[in-house]
Ligand code: SF4
């Protein structure tokens with residue numbers, strides 16, 4: 001007798017467990033998907049501003065960086081990721097000055113601790129959020145930060161564009177404003193470089209030279225677009241995603257209106273908030 005009752009007891013437990021499992025499956029079926037669609041959404045995805053991908057020198061509108069070759073970043077770096085080649089030159093006033101020759105940076109050993117950026121007295125460094133840095137050999141992770149083709153490396157004395165040191169513990173809003181300002185400056189500098197290269201392209205007669213200049217122009221345009229993307233036409237894939245999210249949102253809002261249990265309501269509200277954020281991120 002007891003074995004029959006145990007049989008029915010375990011059968012009941014099994015059915016309850018099955019129903020619970022199906023409840024979870026059912027709720028997941030209608031939950032909006034938040035999976036990233038990289039690389040398909042590469043053109044529309046917005047990478048977080050503060051994401052640290054690789055170290056860069058900041059250039060001003062005249063194509064000059066603010067590095068004064070003081071060596072602080074090299075000294076504070078815990079990994080020996082930075083090494084500087086420094087030369088001595090004579091200033092227009094006849095004084096001997098240190099000047100940056102090559103800024104070597106090994107992305108492969110960088111821990112993205114930001115110490116170099118924080119400690120630079122002239123705010124010459126920043127981290128870009130250009131995360132696509134994968135290469136096939138470690139050697140290619142070794143970068144020279146001051147050899148970009150679209151920069152006028154020796155356009156002038158770095159001191160001329162140097163600014164006072166930023167307070168390391170700047171408030172979040174100050175940091176955001178600085179980031180916006182730096183981005184605007186970068187866009188300006190790139191636009192100037194673009195205009196110069198377009199003029200050079202118009203004047204060039206040699207085909208090989210033209211191809212080279214055109215490649216630089218394309219890269220510069222891509223860099224400008226990445227920094228200041230034009231208002232975008234929503235592409236069909238994004239439009240579909242938005243539509244699906246809006247449908248899911250409507251379903252969840254209906255479920256919220258019908259719900260009576262407070263915990264359930266909070267759960268649905270959290271999903272609604274996430275869905276709205278996802279829709280906003282897609283630009284709708
Ligand atoms: S980047 Fe900044 S800390 Fe590094 S050498 Fe130049 S001025 Fe000094």
Ligand code: SF4
Pocket residue numbers: 055076077078079080081082109110111112113114115116117
């Ligand atoms: S972020 Fe840190 S590890 Fe990377 S270069 Fe700067 S100081 Fe070195």
